[in-house]
Amino acid sequence: MAQTLSGPTGTTSGRKVTGVRVPTLEYPSPNQEDNGRQRCLIVFVPGNPGLIGYYTPFLSTLRELLDEAESRKGSTKSFHLYGQNLLGFCDADHSPPFSSSTPPFTLEDQINHFSARLPELSTLSLASGAAVPFDHILVMGHSVGAYIAVEVFHRHHLLLAQPPSPSTAPSLNLKTGILLFPAISHIARSPNGRILDRLRASPFFNQWAHHIGRALVTPIPRVCLEWICQVVLRQSHHASVATAEFLASRDGIWQALHLGKDEMVSITENRWSEDLWEHRGPREGNEADKFFFYFGTGDRWVDEGSRDEFIAARREASGGGGVKVVMDEGGISHAFCIREYPLFSCKAVGEFG
Template sequence: MALSNEIFHTFIEPGPDGKPLPNSKPLLVYFITGNPGLIDYYEITLKRLFDTLRAKHGDSDLYVYGSSLPGFMIDQLMSSPPPYDLAQQIEHHTSQLLMMASKLSQERNGASVPIVLVGHSIGAYMCLEIISRWQAKAAESRAPMEIVGGICLFPTVVDIAKSPTGRTVAPFLALPGSTIVAHYLVKMIFILVPAFILSLLVRLVTGMEPPAAKTTARFLKSKHGVRQALYLAKHEMTTVAADKWTDSLWGKPPSFSPSTISSDVTNSTFNARRDSPFRKRSSASTTPKPAQTPSAETKLFFYWARSDHWVANDTRDELISTRGRLSTLISGGRRVSATTELYRPVMEIDDHGIPHGFPLKEAHSMLIGDKLAEYIDEISVPLRARNVMEG
């Protein structure tokens, strides 16, 4: 069985002509893998997420999409041959996201499409970079989409070279020609080993479950996979350093017009956490429209491992303390308003023993699928606030 280029789960409530209803409000969940960037590793997680969201929000259009990173795909989509660096990976996903959003928008009379980006490991870095670039654009020049949420799983977003594994591999990756030598060495070792035998060997040596072992075996025998993984890792070591993003990425409250929005309406919308983030806009609201609609902000969620060989504990703890939502209203000796805190990232440390490589075990993949669905329900808060005020 060959490697997959993409996984795409969809549910559309069709109109009389079989096409999406023009006024329907879809949600696109766009997933970016870690390294090695094979989407097959995440099949269980994405299917679990899709099924959970469908069960909760069966009357809404839903798209859950993920693809392998360029360099790991069966059919390469880039104009130049692999390997590809981190910047090229980000450009690829940005272009692909814009293309999908434009298509969904056209099917719905040009309406803006809500999008939740999800990234694992270095995929989380790519998500933050895409969100940052999108936020930097003037509203009138943005594509017909709103990135309403970003979910970072076991994120390697700052100082990856300071992690336990980073400290080990960085010196090797810095050697001239190291990625090419390792690539050909792996090919020489496994070139004559059939994929099913290699899969059994991977299971025996690593303890991986059969689906992950099969994917790993196909990765090891792929044309460019090993070199692409090492080449990308080399760029990660030098690119993913100090926190480079502006405060706007890390959360700031939207601009409300206090003279036209009552505190009762605002508070009630923040508490309505069970409303679907992609439910069709209700016409029954009697709330008057404000003079100024609040600007949409991207809600961020970070899910960290208790101990992660790709993320130093000090790095994780510092980012939580400086960028995460506070558990109290006191910060640096000053009072912080609850409204401000609502827009800071939620940062959670795992208490289920799930490791960085969660896709390698079915039980962990299922738990992460459930966690993603939980976070997407949380993202419904700012969407509902906006919908109520727009009436």
Template sequence: MSSPENTFPPGFPPNFPPTNLIWHPSTCPGSVFSPTITPFPEPQKQQDEYLLLYIPGNPGMIGYYRSFLSRLSVLLRERKGTKSVSILGISHAGFYFQNGDEVGNPAEGEPRKGVLEEKAKYTDWKSLPQPWTLQQQSKMKAELLNWIGEWYRRQPGGRKLKVLLAAHSMGAWVSMEMVKSLGSNDRLVDQEEWGIRSTVDVLGGTLMFPSIVDIAKSKNGRVVMPMLSLHRSVPHLCQLFASFLFHVVLSASLGRWLVGRFTGFSALSSTYVSLDGSLSTTNEALDATFSFLTAPGAVEQSLSMAREEMHMIKEDTWSDEIWGLGGELEWVLYFGQGDDWVCDESRDRLIKNRGRRYVAGMESASSASTSVERDVKGNLLRRNKIEEAGIDVELDGVAKGAEKEWKPLMIVCEEGMPHGFCIKHGEVMAEKVAIWIENIIEGSGKRRRGENI
């Protein structure tokens, strides 16, 4: 039996792979996503609604991000400009585990009434050979957004759904590839390549510890690439070993204990808020890791994607429109300092060519780093503290002064935040992301009204 947060109204397209999800719908009056509130019947009373799609890194288990997304949902409901944001976090295809409290409806059989009848435009993903490729992961999510967008358009008001993207690690690369197919408007849609006409309006989003260029040159990439390049069968052999170990040799309890001891996750715990407001405590890092190691095909899927990442994620190949250089899209990229999955030289080159940054009281863009006087285990962020730290988009001095051309905001963390922030520091990152999301929504509203940002 699915928990309330996983009752996802639009369901999934036909023949979509079984997918674990975390769903935090908006509770604003009139929200068509809310499971408890009836939408206003009059279209003119319907407010703008936003869907935040969260895309994980590799391994693509959405369970790693439960406390992060829970905290982010609470913060967005508290902020005036983000009350109408619903959050959907989904695992990558191939990372599915069967657990009644955490599994979303995989949309077997007929879709719910009011969703697309033109099924031919959606791919029969289940019939394709596995493991799935990076490009397939991207197109799946583009099709999912179109499916949701069409469902939303058929609700009272008939509007185009506004979408925000949030992603971690290689999920950032998947997000950028999605924008190639969806874009912020039909002008950006590459219909010849993707065969998709956008039903959503993508505003931009936040990319955390993004592994989007030269992964093979990173510290971990230089270690992983030779191992994965030994033979094509390496991912499959690792899957056979994991399946034998956890399904034949070890019992579930002993296997979970060993994973906790080996990873150090046994001592961790996190609290998240359910849709009904109740608090739950869980060891999400251990839960997700054990699920990853025991889910059918997940190890092979992860290693196959990792090998592909080494060969595909190299130089920046996206157009100015995808980067939002004309102001159509608004991105915030948050890089780690000394990130083992990001090459510092490639990161700095990307920031120099594509980004902008802000340091309070300065108007130059000579450096991408931002100094933040706050420990990752410290008190909750306050808005004035974030403004002082220079991570508030609307206060960006570069955008208002030194450089007239709009560019993505790129920040290099100096708080010591790790690449795997979701393990211990999900709530701290949620504080940052909530402000960035609010600023992106506010900026898009100003652009629609023709105001200066």
């Protein structure tokens, strides 16, 4: 496993981003040099707060399970795991600091960033120095990260529908979307969403919430923040470290609140076309579903009415088409990455096809 800071240089919503440095986690396959295998890239998109550190045990456990799968006789694939922060949760990934003239990143900014990152991640550098493209790309998203993942597929789908031109970038082989506790429609109608949406409507909250949050945590040493998260909030060690990092950062609280408020107005009615959910071209007999949705029960960030409508629509469309939907029956929480990551890694690994 390698933990690095990486990312493209560019601008987002008029913000000057000079040498974007986004924290990442990367778990290469032990079989990546084997040219007889199909090479698959799994890109993980976190929820909000968008720190990849919350998912370290989940992804490392997933890596161990994938290693076991790759070692079995007859295995024909290798899997490369990659995950990164959402923008704005690391003070090093943006310049200048957030202000009224350079506000935090929006949901659209996050979607654009991941859409731009995928082509950059689509090749693997071998020990020989050769760069080979991944045969398949899978995008896994949690919560709002699931919405970002579907939007990445949607925009790629629209691009493929356009007539080819010399300026068109080479097509990515986006294979599968793995969507965990997905917040993909009417998030403001969910139990927690209704609370945040009411706060969003308050001028005082909009102007002062992030300042108050920073004022409350700034005097507290980071080691004390970790203790509070672990002992008082009963978070696991890795989650308390990630939460303390988030709270102690200069702009993290503002980014989380800003993105959360934007989610309330941006994640509403599903606007994706029916053919997005289907595989392009004929489907092979053993080919995995294009999208795998894992919904929780009692998820306070998901509106159950909108969820049930979505599930019914998918089941009515060609008998389910390229979509598989699973409802959790084991009481795994929306924030599975904090405590239930070993069990959930086992559930997720079977969907990579």
